[in-house]
Amino acid sequence: QKVSEGDQSVSVTNDGATILRSVMLDNAAAKVLVDIAKVQDDEVGDGTTSVAVFCGELLREAEKLVNERIHPQTIAAGWRIAKNIAKKALEESAIDNSKNDDLFKEDLVRIAKTTLSSKLLTHEKEYFANLAVDAVMRLKGSNNLEHVQIMKKAGGQLRNSYLEDGFLLDKQIGVGQPKRVENAKVLIANTSMDTDKIKIYGSRVKVDSMNKVAEIEEAEKDKMRKKCEKIIAHGANVFINRQLIYNLPESIFAERGIMAIEHADFDGVERLAAVLGGEVASTFDHPELVTLGECDVVEEIMIGEDKVIRMGGCKSGEACTIVLRGASSHLLDEAERSLHDALCVLQATVKEPRIIRGGGCSEILMALAIDREVENTPGKKAIAMTAFARALRAMPAPIADNGGFDSAELVTQLRAKHAAGGADWGLDMEKGKIADMSELGITESFKSKYQVLMSASEAAEMILRVDDIIKCAPRQRNEGY
Numbered sequence: 001q002k003v004s005e006g007d008q009s010v011s012v013t014n015d016g017a018t019i020l021r022s023v024m025l026d027n028a029a030a031k032v033l034v035d036i037a038k039v040q041d042d043e044v045g046d047g048t049t050s051v052a053v054f055c056g057e058l059l060r061e062a063e064k065l066v067n068e069r070i071h072p073q074t075i076a077a078g079w080r081i082a083k084n085i086a087k088k089a090l091e092e093s094a095i096d097n098s099k100n101d102d103l104f105k106e107d108l109v110r111i112a113k114t115t116l117s118s119k120l121l122t123h124e125k126e127y128f129a130n131l132a133v134d135a136v137m138r139l140k141g142s143n144n145l146e147h148v149q150i151m152k153k154a155g156g157q158l159r160n161s162y163l164e165d166g167f168l169l170d171k172q173i174g175v176g177q178p179k180r181v182e183n184a185k186v187l188i189a190n191t192s193m194d195t196d197k198i199k200i201y202g203s204r205v206k207v208d209s210m211n212k213v214a215e216i217e218e219a220e221k222d223k224m225r226k227k228c229e230k231i232i233a234h235g236a237n238v239f240i241n242r243q244l245i246y247n248l249p250e251s252i253f254a255e256r257g258i259m260a261i262e263h264a265d266f267d268g269v270e271r272l273a274a275v276l277g278g279e280v281a282s283t284f285d286h287p288e289l290v291t292l293g294e295c296d297v298v299e300e301i302m303i304g305e306d307k308v309i310r311m312g313g314c315k316s317g318e319a320c321t322i323v324l325r326g327a328s329s330h331l332l333d334e335a336e337r338s339l340h341d342a343l344c345v346l347q348a349t350v351k352e353p354r355i356i357r358g359g360g361c362s363e364i365l366m367a368l369a370i371d372r373e374v375e376n377t378p379g380k381k382a383i384a385m386t387a388f389a390r391a392l393r394a395m396p397a398p399i400a401d402n403g404g405f406d407s408a409e410l411v412t413q414l415r416a417k418h419a420a421g422g423a424d425w426g427l428d429m430e431k432g433k434i435a436d437m438s439e440l441g442i443t444e445s446f447k448s449k450y451q452v453l454m455s456a457s458e459a460a461e462m463i464l465r466v467d468d469i470i471k472c473a474p475r476q477r478n479e480g481y
Contacts, residue, residue, distance in 0.1 A: 062460065081377070245262040
C-alpha cells in the first residue's frame, strides 16, 4: 500500500521496480538501489528484483571484507577485474539465432515464458508468451512500444485476453452517425468544437433586446458551421477529435454521414496518428496539406459489457491492441505490469538478439570463470574477486527458496556440475533438481543479464566508496513542546 497522504491506493505486485517506487525511503544507500531498479526497468524491463538483490549481496560481501581491514579501494579494484571476467564469460556463453527466423521466434517465446514465470501470469505463461511475441513481431523492428496498446476490461478470466489485430479506441460514436465505415479516411484533429455557446471571458456584452442575444448566438453557430464545412472539405468520412464535440457540429456531421468521435485522449490521438499514418491537424484552411489516416474498417464492437471502436486493416500494420480480461482491477493492473515487462524484454532482445541460459546457469558460469582467474591473481584483490564470485553464487539461492527447495543443496550441486563441464545446467523448479537448461528451454535475454551485472556492480562500488553520509542536523525544538 502506498503511504503518501494523497494516495492511499493498494497495489498487489511482485515487480521489483513497482514495489521500490512505492516505498518511502530515508536511507541514502537504499535510494541508490531504488534508482538502479528504475534504470533496469526503463532499460530492459525485466531483472528489476535481480539487480537490487545482486547489489545487496555485493554490499554484504563488502561489509565482511571492510571488517577484515581490507581497504575499499582494493575491494573496488578486485571487483572491477571480476566484473570484466564475468562480462567476458557471459558474452562467450551467449547464443545468437537472429539469422534464423524460426529459431529466433522460438527463443523469444522462451524468453517471454521465463520472464512471466515469476509473475502473476505464470499459470497462463504459454498463452501470454505467444501473445507478447506476436505483438512485438508486428512492430517489425520499429521498437516503439507505444504502438502496442494494452486495454484492461474487468470481467471474464485472464485466459479470455486476446490480441486484436486492429486498433481499439475506448470511446463512443456520436448520436445518429454511421456505426460502421469501410475504406475509412480518418481526419485526426486537436481543435475545439464547442463554440456554439457564447464564450467571451472577462468582458461584458450589453444588449437592449433578446433579438440581439439571438443574433450573437446565431453568429456563433454560423462560425461553427463554417468550421464544420472546412473539415468536411477534407474528404474524410471519419473525424476523430481530441476535444469535445458539441451537439451542433455533431448533428452537422451526422447529416453528412460522417462518423465523429470525441474526446480521444492525448496519447490516444498521438497513437492513432502513428497507427493510421495520418497527422494531427489543428487548423483546416489548407486541406491539400493535411495527411489523412487510412484503414479498412471502423466499427463498433462489444467487449464484455462495453462498446469500443475497432479500426481494422490500419495503414501501418505495426499496431495492435492487447485486450486484458480479469476478475478485478488489482489483478488487471498486475497482469498489465507483467505483460509490459515481457514486452520490454522482447523488444530489447529484438535490438540485441543474443540469448543466454536461465535458471541460475549464467551466474554460476560467471562465478566459476572468476574463481579460475583468482588462482592466478596475487595480492588482496584476489580476496575481493572471490567475494564477487560468492555474491554471484548467492543469486540462484532465492530461486530455489521460492520454489520451496533446499537452496544450499541445489546450488552446491549446480556448482559441481559446472565445474565438471556442464555449462548449460541450471535449476529446474518443476522437479526441484538441477537439469540442462537448453533441453528445458529456460532462456533469458543477454541484455537483461548484462545490465544487471553492470548496474549492480557499479552501484555497489559507488556505495562502497562513500566514507560518510552527511545529513542536515535536525531542527532544535524548544522545551515544552
